Amino acid sequence: DSGVTQTPKHLITATGQRVTLRCSPRSGDLSVYWYQQSLDQGLQFLIQYYNGEERAKGNILERFSAQQFPDLHSELNLSSLELGDSALYFCASSEHASGELFFGEGSRLTVL
């Protein structure tokens, strides 16, 4: 158990819909990262937050947005969903100066 909690674990929805994925980082970790992993693909970096502020942005679509709240949990919002958005979405947290990321178990999104 990494200490990072993601909900929901599985989500099935239809094209055009909107979903919210939630992440609670490890106790004490200020930095949260979101990654997308499609079938047989690597981990695509989406976005990073540190203590409530956006710190780095990767290949995140305009239909996607995220935020980190004062209690440090983070949410990833995916809207106008397309079939290609079906993937495993991982949240990870770290101490800001550490190279080690602790990953949650992921949220598997299926868009039908």
Added chain:
Amino acid sequence: GQSLEQPSEVTAVEGAIVQINCTYQTSGFYGLSWYQQHDGGAPTFLSYNGLDGLEETGRFSSFLSRSDSYGYLLLQELQMKDSASYFCAVRENSGAGSYQLTFGKGTKLSVIP
């Protein structure tokens, strides 16, 4: 932008040694990490190289050469449970003490009896 190259698949025999190479091109390089991911599971941290040289952790070792933009993960005394995907990841400074981790596409290691 960043790019990382690693082999897509490697097969090795139980008890043997396998080396997974990783080359990278990036600006703001800070270090190289390795992660393991079993099918359906979450990536877990294996090792980190911030300086040139070899880091050893049990059966796993990792090497970095900054001048060659190259690193590798060495797995010794392979066990069946080592069958997994292995990702190299470049750690880059994303400002104000924060670090961004960019992952390669991963190497799927199959350990056979």
